[in-house]
Amino acid sequence: MKFELTRRDWLAGSSAVASGLMFSGAANAQEMSDFTAFGEPVTPDNPIRMTNNENPYGINPKAMTAIIESYKRAHTYNFGARREMIQVIAKMENLPEECIAVGAGSGEYLVATGALCGITGGNIVAPFPTFGGILRSARNFGAEIITVPVKEDMTIDMDGMRNAVNDQTTCIYFCNPNNPIPSIIDKNDLEAFCLEFSKKAMIVIDEAYYEYVRDDNFSTMAHLVKDNPNIVILRTASKIHAFANVRVGFAFAHPETMEKLMMFRSGTASYPSLMGAIASYQDPEYQKFVVDKNYESLEIMYKMFEELGMRYVKAHANFVYAHAGRPATEVRDKLRENGVLIGRAYEPFPEWIRISTAKPEETEYLVKIYKREFG
Ligand SMILES: Cc1ncc(COP(=O)(O)O)c(C=O)c1O
Structure with missing residues (x-):
């Protein structure tokens, strides 16, 4: 039961503060109705981070508590x-x-x-x-x-x-x-x-x-x-x-x-x-949660790659590598305009893109934009 509460906390980020927030920044921001891992509206200035292979759920709440408590003794x-x-x-x-x-x-x-x-x-x-x-x-x-x-x-x-x-x-x-x-x-x-x-x-x-x-x-x-x-x-x-x-x-x-x-x-x-x-x-439950969500997001991206006939590498980590069939820099720039950051182009494959997993709901947003721009 305790775990359920904590788990809900992790999930809260993407929807809790949704109402009442104003869109700002880019010309096309109006059409973005989605929210980042921090629960803020997606804009080019406040993008979904799928670029540095980070964990979109953030630090385990138990670890966060331990960090805050530790400051009482951080002078030693x-x-x-x-x-x-x-x-x-x-x-x-x-x-x-x-x-x-x-x-x-x-x-x-x-x-x-x-x-x-x-x-x-x-x-x-x-x-x-x-x-x-x-x-x-x-x-x-x-x-x-x-x-x-x-x-x-x-x-x-x-x-x-x-x-x-x-x-x-x-x-x-x-x-x-x-x-x-x-x-x-x-x-x-x-x-x-x-x-x-x-x-x-x-x-x-x-x-x-x-x-x-x-x-x-x-x-x-x-x-x-x-x-x-x-x-x-x-x-x-x-x-x-x-x-x-x-x-x-x-x-x-x-x-x-x-x-x-x-x-x-x-x-x-x-x-x-x-x-x-x-x-x-020492909290394997949190780690399992993160890995489960990672594979959910991977499946969402694989489905898109298959629908679009894109070659991709089956992932054993928190990012995918796929053949965009156009310069990775072009894909990166277009996605950035739409509030999604993906990895840079890596030599020697200028037409392959690396995309880190985000929360599944954020990944759905990426799919929507990717299909609209490149589908
Ligand atoms: C393969 C690999 N090793 C090491 C690192 C750096 O890790 P750290 O943050 O522990 O320095 C990264 C970061 O992206 C990585 O991808």
């Missing part, structure tokens, strides 16, 4: 919270505490791993396209970047990755599920790759969208770090936990590797953000 250097956070994750992941580091988002550890691998020169091998954080860092610290194009079916080319590794390779990066293409790597293939290639280079697997996957062919590789100093796994609270601007993320690595990574990390998660994350990670 409370290092105990970091330990408590690590204990929660250690239990969930069945990992020793010394294999876990917490920071201000996983971006911090993408920079640190990129630096660790790049500082010795050599090269980093990564699929193309993929998430750029570690690549920028490795390049800044002196590494060459070797990219391996995805296959025709838009999945990561594992044989291509094998062939691209050479004697100078210091790091191999996978984003699994990948981004901007929400594909996954077969778990047996990835594990075999890790066991073989970790003898040659550091393997970094970014599992930012891990919690969204519902496919038996996928598995985390977190279990490998206990015995293997050349494997690093990254996770974030930014996605399923909606902590994008609260900032909590994790690295899982062998203690030996952790010591090296610590030389390059920059920030730390604050006491309020840790207290929020401790509450959020």
Whole structure:
């Protein structure tokens, strides 16, 4: 019963303040009768956010309460919270505490791993396209970047990755599920790759969208770090936990590797953000709610793609990747005019669009506009 109340709170956002609000801004704002995740009318200045793979339901109310409460003690250097956070994750992941580091988002550890691998020169091998954080860092610290194009079916080319590794390779990066293409790597293939290639280079697997996957062919590789100093796994609270601007993320690595990574990390998660994350990670019900809604929104978009005869990649995360058949920039601009923000164009596919999931009712709005403009 308690959960039902909380759930209603999450759902309230899109309709509670609907009446009495005036439209403003764009010429065509009058025809928009829909509301964003914040319960405000959709306009170009106040768009539905389907651009940065965020969680449209926001922070779990239990986490929000924990964050607000934590401010009573936020004047202290409370290092105990970091330990408590690590204990929660250690239990969930069945990992020793010394294999876990917490920071201000996983971006911090993408920079640190990129630096660790790049500082010795050599090269980093990564699929193309993929998430750029570690690549920028490795390049800044002196590494060459070797990219391996995805296959025709838009999945990561594992044989291509094998062939691209050479004697100078210091790091191999996978984003699994990948981004901007929400594909996954077969778990047996990835594990075999890790066991073989970790003898040659550091393997970094970014599992930012891990919690969204519902496919038996996928598995985390977190279990490998206990015995293997050349494997690093990254996770974030930014996605399923909606902590994008609260900032909590994790690295899982062998203690030996952790010591090296610590030389390059920059920030730390604050006491309020840790207290929020401790509450959020221990509430699987909220996470299930978010994932269920995500798949509802995905289905709404798939239906549209099929009706419009658009090719798309089946998503294992909170975003879709679809062939618009026209420049992605044109689609993006037109949708923005109508109060919907979608992802930018990603090389090397200028006619493919990445759209993050929003609430199902917001996604219905996107469908209405997309069909009207491009159907
Ligand atoms: C694959 C991937 N890794 C990492 C991040 C950054 O996460 P954080 O907010 O934890 O720095 C993102 C953000 O979009 C992402 O898509």
